[in-house]
Amino acid sequence: MADLFDSPEETGDHAAPHRPLADRLRPRTLAEVIGQDQVLGPDAPLRVMLESGSLGSLIFWGPPGVGKTTIARLLADETDLHFVQISAIFTGVPELKKVFEAAKIRRQNGQGTLLFVDEIHRFNKAQQDGFLPHMEDGTILLVGATTENPSFELNAALLSRAQVLVLERLSLADLERLMQRAEAELGRKLPLTGPAREALQEMADGDGRALLNLVEQVAAWRVEQPLDPDALARRLMRRAAKYDKSGDEHYNLISALHKSVRGSDPDAALYWLARMLQGGEDPRYLARRITRMAVEDIGLADPQAQTICLHAWETYERLGSPEGELALAQAVAYLALAPKSNAGYVAYKAAMRLAKKTGSAPPPKHILNAPTALMKDQGYGAGYEYDHDAEDGFSGQNYFPEGVKRPVLYQPVERGFERELKRRLDYFARLRARRGG
Structure with missing residues (x-):
């Protein structure tokens, strides 16, 4: 085995042309896939489908570099389906028609087609509808991949014909296993201290493909001593965190x-x-x-x-x-x-519901102004009690429309300043009850 920190040139390994490490380590079976036990493990959806021979159309939803393309390709291998891969970014209607025609011919010859559509959310609604008849008649088994929420980006008709499976970003333990697999492929350990290994994994931010690209860079360095996190940070830029301001x-x-x-x-x-x-x-x-x-x-x-x-x-x-x-x-x-209370928020929503329910019920006449004689004759303002003239500055009159039962909308909590407001509310409730309000 090569020395711990030898570079590729020093090992004399020139037998094979260069292939990216991510390609060389692509799993050959579903059992080799690292992570995603929630869909591939025992009793998980994909495992149950495969064992029962009932694989249906799927939508893989997850971040980049977690195995969506790889799993789709391996599903085709396990089910003896012809694998076709397209990207919604580069594929238009003419190309889709050719894909469907080829799948029909393949089907007539006894060969099914697993059509993998990367970035499927990039297709508009009409284009998504174009898949439906070919899914229904068995011409294709659709496996779509998306980084966006399917609930918002895919139409209901397509979602009703496919099961959405969520693929998760790789954990640090998953990334460590992937690093060990890469080191076995390279034939040497990476020139990193333990903390630096963890720092490299954190730089990948849950993306297996990104980790392998970083590993390939580090493996090419010629260093005398294992690098610590600071030395690693000076040589590598931290990968930008995944964040979409509109997604x-x-x-x-x-x-x-x-x-x-x-x-x-x-x-x-x-x-x-x-x-x-x-x-x-x-x-x-x-x-x-x-x-x-x-x-x-x-x-x-x-x-x-x-x-x-x-x-x-x-x-x-x-x-x-x-x-x-x-x-x-x-x-x-x-x-x-700060002390928490949503009492005002709850009261506002309850008031909006009551306002909608009671429609255009007018205020009681005693709290209406009467600037004209006609309005006075109609009873506007009659019986109004001026609160400042009442005992305790509180008349206790009714201010809701006639026929509307007085509700309790605002119920302050026993926290913070609302504790004082609750005390005041209870005080006015007692006065109102005493005065027959």
């Missing part, structure tokens, strides 16, 4: 930020804020969403929270990036630690 990652991360704030976890909230900022998210979008969190999840439990968010937003507008982002971070930390 799933955008919505997933803002959801994580919002729920971390709601869950009173400032550390997690600051982490997700940083992830979004590093991904290139517009800080103004974050300022708007942070302010929404104050209104929706804190409300009157801490009336100052909304003010702090608005001030942070204004500070960002004045300072810009990166200094202004600190104000947003401080607002996020404040929100996470």
Whole structure:
């Protein structure tokens, strides 16, 4: 075996022409696929389909470099189907027609076709509909791959004829197994310390193909001592984190930020804020969403929270990036630690439902102004009690439309400033009951 840190040139291994490591390590059977046990393991969907001989059309949804193409190719091998691969980016209607015609001829000759469509979400709705008759009559078995949420990007007719399987980013343990397989193929260990190995895996960000490309770069280096993480970082640029400001990652991360704030976890909230900022998210979008969190999840439990968010937003507008982002971070930390209440939000939605239900019911006449004699004759303003003249400054009159039973919409919680509001609400309820309101 070659010495630990020998370069390829020093081993004298020139027998085969160069092939990318990712291609050389492509699994030959489904059993060799690393990761994705949730679809390939015992009793998992694909394993059950294959063992029962009932493989149907599929949509693989997952990030890049997790094995979507490889698994599709291996499915064709396991089922003796002819494998055809196209990309929605480079394929138009004329090319699709040729693919379908060839599949029909193949079927007439007793050979089925597994059509793998990469980036299937790139096809428009009409193009997606074009697959349906060929799926229904058995001309093709469709396996589509997408990095986008199929619920939003694929039409309902196509989804109803295919099962969506979610492929997950590779874990660090999966990436370590892949590195060990690569080192066995290369015939030597990588010149990295243990922490540097972990750093290399983190650079790949769950993408197996990216890891193998990084491994290939590192394996070509001629070094005297194993590299530590700092030395590795000087030689390799960290792979940019996957973040699409208009796609799933955008919505997933803002959801994580919002729920971390709601869950009173400032550390997690600051982490997700940083992830979004590093991904290139517009800080103004974050300022708007942070302010929404104050209104929706804190409300009157801490009336100052909304003010702090608005001030942070204004500070960002004045300072810009990166200094202004600190104000947003401080607002996020404040929100996470503030007392939580959605009572105002719940009351507002309940009021909207009641308003819709009661239609155009007019206010009771006693709280209507009567600027004309005719309106006075109609009873406008009659019987109105001026609250400032009443005992305790509270008349207890009814302000809902006649015939509408008085509801309880706002129910403050026993947290923060709403504890005081609840005390006041209970006080007025007792007065109203005492005065027959």
